[in-house]
Amino acid sequence: MDKRFDLRHFPGFRSVTFFCLFLLYAPLVIVMIYSFNDSPSITNWDGLSLRWYIDVFYGVEAPKYKAAAFNSLTIAVCAAVASTTIAVAAATAMHRAGSFRGRSISFGLINLPLMVPEIVTAVATLIFFSAVGFKTGYLSILIAHIVFCIPFAYLPIAARIQAVDSQYEQAALDLYASRFEAFRLVLLPLILPGIFSGFLLAFIISLDDFIITNFVKGAGVETLPTAIFGAVKLGIKPNLMAISTLLLLVSILFVTLSYLVGKTGEKYHARPK
Amino acid sequence: MAAGPSNAPPSKSSVYHGLGTRLMLPSWIVIGIFLVIPVGIMFVYSFLTKEFRGGVIWEFSLASYDQFFLYRGLFGDEPPTIEWTYLSIFWRSIWQAALATFLCLVIGFPTAWFIATRAGRQRSFWLFLVTIPYWVNLLIRTISMKFLIRESGPLNEFLLMLGVISEPLQILNTHLAVQLGLFYSYLPFMVLPIYASVERYNYALSEAAADLYATRWSTLRYVILPTVKPGIIAGCILVFVPSLGAFLAPDLLGGAKTFMIGSLIEEQFKGSAGNWPFGAAASMILLSMVLVVLTFYARAQTKAEAR
Numbered sequence: 001m002d003k004r005f006d007l008r009h010f011p012g013f014r015s016v017t018f019f020c021l022f023l024l025y026a027p028l029v030i031v032m033i034y035s036f037n038d039s040p041s042i043t044n045w046d047g048l049s050l051r052w053y054i055d056v057f058y059g060v061e062a063p064k065y066k067a068a069a070f071n072s073l074t075i076a077v078c079a080a081v082a083s084t085t086i087a088v089a090a091a092t093a094m095h096r097a098g099s100f101r102g103r104s105i106s107f108g109l110i111n112l113p114l115m116v117p118e119i120v121t122a123v124a125t126l127i128f129f130s131a132v133g134f135k136t137g138y139l140s141i142l143i144a145h146i147v148f149c150i151p152f153a154y155l156p157i158a159a160r161i162q163a164v165d166s167q168y169e170q171a172a173l174d175l176y177a178s179r180f181e182a183f184r185l186v187l188l189p190l191i192l193p194g195i196f197s198g199f200l201l202a203f204i205i206s207l208d209d210f211i212i213t214n215f216v217k218g219a220g221v222e223t224l225p226t227a228i229f230g231a232v233k234l235g236i237k238p239n240l241m242a243i244s245t246l247l248l249l250v251s252i253l254f255v256t257l258s259y260l261v262g263k264t265g266e267k268y269h270a271r272p273k
Numbered sequence: 274m275a276a277g278p279s280n281a282p283p284s285k286s287s288v289y290h291g292l293g294t295r296l297m298l299p300s301w302i303v304i305g306i307f308l309v310i311p312v313g314i315m316f317v318y319s320f321l322t323k324e325f326r327g328g329v330i331w332e333f334s335l336a337s338y339d340q341f342f343l344y345r346g347l348f349g350d351e352p353p354t355i356e357w358t359y360l361s362i363f364w365r366s367i368w369q370a371a372l373a374t375f376l377c378l379v380i381g382f383p384t385a386w387f388i389a390t391r392a393g394r395q396r397s398f399w400l401f402l403v404t405i406p407y408w409v410n411l412l413i414r415t416i417s418m419k420f421l422i423r424e425s426g427p428l429n430e431f432l433l434m435l436g437v438i439s440e441p442l443q444i445l446n447t448h449l450a451v452q453l454g455l456f457y458s459y460l461p462f463m464v465l466p467i468y469a470s471v472e473r474y475n476y477a478l479s480e481a482a483a484d485l486y487a488t489r490w491s492t493l494r495y496v497i498l499p500t501v502k503p504g505i506i507a508g509c510i511l512v513f514v515p516s517l518g519a520f521l522a523p524d525l526l527g528g529a530k531t532f533m534i535g536s537l538i539e540e541q542f543k544g545s546a547g548n549w550p551f552g553a554a555a556s557m558i559l560l561s562m563v564l565v566v567l568t569f570y571a572r573a574q575t576k577a578e579a580r
């Protein structure tokens with residue numbers, strides 16, 4: 001169609017979009033490229049090599065980063081499992097249990113971690129653990145992560161439950177399924193893509209968190225972001241760029257996965273209203 | 274909630290009628306105990322007396338708020354005047370966050386519009402490209418920015434090579450660097466909600482405007498922008514609120530002169546120089562500001578929906 005008559009077309013918007021994507025990706029791509037630099041300096045380019053990746057896994061600092069990565073991964077898995085479970089129950093309550101006391105305030109409560117600025121949550125959580133005499137460390141990080149992962153797990157699950165017609169469960173109940181069976185055998189399989197998306201997002205959010213973890217980690221316990229932050233404070237080193245690239249790839253992998261799962265889920269079951 | 278399942282046949286839409294409270298209970302407990310109560314305790318802490326090695330003494334005091342707003346001279350015996358140190362840090366944060374929001378909007382709106390007007394599969398691809406940075410670790414994105422704009426970094430080398438500049442630009446540790454960091458951090462937060470709004474836009478409205486001899490740009494100004502306003506407001510909130518309390522961008526890209534609220538609060542809880550009640554008070558002030566913004570948002574949203 002002639003662009004002059006296409007009402008959706010605005011001159012310049014395409015260039016702005018390219019500019020926007022360029023801005024978003026340029027720093028990341030540059031760090032990725034430099035992570036393959038065969039030079040101990042971050043400024044000079046000495047040709048391609050994987051030496052900094054080898055350094056990440058076998059170098060002097062490898063034990064530190066491996067321990068941090070272990071903490072990050074186990075916390076992310078536990079926090080994602082816990083917050084997804086809580087979110088499934090909450091989403092079922094919000095969209096399948098009719099009205100109950102405290103329903104209207106519940107939605108605000110679930111989204112509260114998104115509304116309170118991260119630094120405020122961090123301060124409040126630190127003060128809380130200190131006030132009740134809870135020793136900060138691995139467990140305090142995990143608890144804090146579960147809290148702020150709940151809304152991220154909740155949103156895709158709730159969207160999914162809303163999209164699934166409750167007639168399927170009604171049919172199960174008519175056929176003498178108990179309500180638990182209707183949930184386990186009918187609703188749960190239907191909302192599985194949403195649960196999976198929610199789990200992945202919670203996992204990524206937990207893996208990425210720096211500010212809250214930095215406050216509640218206590219001495220001695222590090223996650224990858226806090227270990228990286230500590231190292232950056234002393235200057236950017238080439239091995240940091242290799243770690244950054246690896247984390248970047250993990251994020252991209254998970255988002256792609258979550259996106260694809262969401263797509264396959266859309267084709268089945270969901271009925272347009 | 275005593276009604277058993279037998280005497281309360283589930284209504285058409287509520288299969289798990291009566292179980293709402295029980296299903297909701299885990300969320301209430303977790304968020305209640307580990308977020309609502311902590312914010313309450315933080316509020317109490319802001320009225321306590323500081324202990325020198327971090328932590329508090331349980332004695333009521335207004336010292337934190339006094340320190341924040343009033344200057345009483347070096348020895349505390351002069352008549353109080355307004356203390357500008359912290360107010361100017363807050364003012365700078367608001368200013369930086371507002372500018373970042375504006376810049377994100379200027380770049381984000383055309384991007385969201387462009388993506389939303391692509392055909393089916395192409396659209397999901399574009400959208401996916403914008404979504405990826407949204408989920409990439411903020412720390413890593415900030416470090417990438419630091420790497421890019423540092424004195425001997427790729428940006429300066431590139432500009433030197435082109436001959437645009439003769440000496441490397443000193444960008445790090447300036448307000449510009451912090452602004453760049455905030456803008457870069459939260460740009461995807463602007464695009465996605467606006468996209469969601471534009472996607473639902475009814476193009477018949479544009480056609481009607483065109484039939485009435487509206488130009489392209491006046492259609493944008495008087496028809497499109499008012500219609501997709503909820504998305505724009507949501508995007509602005511999503512950029513402004515985290516920018517206001519940002520810690521990573523001012524800490525990694527800025528220096529002592531670019532202090533923002535986030536850095537001020539963090540400093541109160543690190544090391545022996547800390548002052549917990551003061552940090553709690555600063556957090557309370559930040560939280561109240563955010564609540565004001567969110568209330569405004571909720572009002573604007575209800576108004577937009579009522580139309």
